[in-house]
Amino acid sequence: MYLRLRTILCGLLWTAPILAQVTSEDLPSCALDCFETAPPSNASSPSCSLDPNKDFEETFSPCFYSACSVHDALTALNVTSIICDRPVRDITWAIRGFVLASTTIASGVIGLRVLYKTRGLAGGIGWDDYTIVIGVVVTMVAAIGQFLAAWYGMGRDQWKVPTEDITKVYKCFFIAAVGYKLGNAATRVSLLCFYLRIFGKGSAQNTVMACIVLTIIIGITFALADALQCQPVWSFWEGWDGELSGHCGSLSAISWAHSIFNIVLDVATLGIAFWMVHKLHMRWKRKAAVxxxxxxxSAITLVSFLRLQALPQLSNTRNRTWNLAPVSYWSAIEMFAGMVCACLPALRKLGDTMCGSGRSGTRTATNGYERQASDQRPSKVRTTDPTLTFSENDDLEANPATRDRNVDTEMGVLTERKDDVSITTETHQAPWDATKGNS
Structure with a gap:
């Protein structure tokens, strides 16, 4: 820590005299014609006066970039900003802090979920748990890319970032963009696999499976689109100055298309959940809880909409180290909030267990007597209605009681089920209590 602080202080002391000595003579010759009068000599120079409807970049960038090479244009912007005493914009610290905090929270939540379910609780380990673990691994790679991109200068104006660091910013963002697409898909697949666990067979199964396949296809397709948008691939991070022969597709177009598909799948995923909950045979209070x-x-869908407001900035390629920042942190919010939301049912069960409010079974009512049903239920249960006789492998559309029980097991919605199926087998017969009398 001491060595790093000393390095920073030495760097500031070394650069301070240089910044103080910057004059208009340091401007590249190609940029001199971009000033209506003489080049600025200080902050009060007429050339430093900005159009009220334009910021610093909009005022000087078009001419600098059209008259100079990319490197000379960045030099001209940097020198002009220093002479004109323009504020230095830097939100790199906020991006790094947010990525660290969200990564820690999401990792802790998923760790609790996996630890809880490896003990055989909340239905035990299933495909939804495997896919969420895959998702968090991929998302961690994306988070590392975001953190390093901010470390090298994402969140600062491009003319304030050393040229060698600009290349590193683009390379790290490339990794983060591909990881975001795959991590987002894995999280949604995990949630859809969870639907299969609680809703099981029936008319919803094919719909959920179709959404899973579509999510995987879209995730892989857009990840490949990001990875292969430039030919050669490395021109994504090395071709920013226009000196490398190669061509790239539109990052903005890819991001817009993926966001639209993403929102449509989010809405479809929520629609499936509400549709199936509506068909559950349970009291309205239990339905409301689910x-x-x-x-x-649905907060993830809201975040996806908010992320759209940052996408137009991707079309501005002159100051991408600054314009990539909003897209980056909105993507991080979407990734990690999605993982936390996918873990909410397991966390609900974990909270019930830790607080001692979990119950070993569900409350039922038969012949006026309330009793506690045992967790050790037979694989086949005879009910008062012979059409509701079911086993673990029966179709849930014909046997809603099984589906309701799955909701109890997976989501912890443990309230009285007086309007549900009444079990009348001798195995669960409540003993008569003479002290209660006939009630």
């Missing part, structure tokens, strides 16, 4: 759980997941 719907509230899924509504928390």
């Amino acid at each position: 719907i509230a759980m899924f509504l928390l997941g």
Whole structure:
């Protein structure tokens, strides 16, 4: 820590005299004609006066970039900003801090989920858990890319970033962009696999499976689109100055298309959940509890909409180290918030267990007596309605009681089920208590 602080102080002391000595003579010759009068000599020079409807970049960048090479244009912008005493914009610290905080929270939540379910609780380990672990691994790679991109200068104006660091920013952002597409898809697949666990077979199964396949295809397709948008691939991070022969597709167009597909899939995923909850045979309070759980997941759709406002900035390639920052942190919010929301049902069960509010079974009512049903239920249960006789492998559309029980097991919605199927097998017969009398 001491050595790093000393390095920073020495760097500031070394650069201070240089900044103080910057004059208009340091401007590249190609940039001199971009000033209506003489080049600026200080902050009060007429050339430093900005159009009220334009900022510093909009005032000087078009001419500098058209008259000079990219390197000379950045030099001209940097010198002009120093002479005109323009404020230095820097949000790199905020990006790094946010990525660290969100990564820590999401990792902790998923760690608790996996630890809880490896003990055989909340239905045990399933495909939804495997896919969320894959998602967090891929997302961690994306988070590392975002953190390093901010470390090298993403979140600062490009003319304030050393040229060798600009290349590193683009390379790290490239990794983060591909990881974002794959991590986002893995999180949604995890949630859809969770639907299969609680809703099981029936008319919803094919719909959920179709969404899973579509999510995987879209995730891989857009990840490849990001990875292969430039030919050769390395021109994404090395071709920013125009000196490398190669060509790139539109990063903005790819981002817009992926965001639209993403929002459509989010809405479809929520629609499936609400549709299936509506068909559950349970009291309205229990339905409301389940719907509230899924509504928390709709926050991801809101974040996806908010992320759209940052996408237009991607079309500005002159100052991408600054313009990539909003897209980066909105993507981070979407990735990690999605993982936390996908873990909410397991966290609900974990909270019930830790607080001692979990119950070993569900409450039922038969012949006026309330009793506690045992967790050790037979694989086949006979009910008062012979059409509702079911086993673990029966179709849930014909046997809603199994589906309701899955919701209890996976989501922790443990309230009385007086309007649900009444079990009348001798195995669960409640003993008569003479002290209660006939009630």
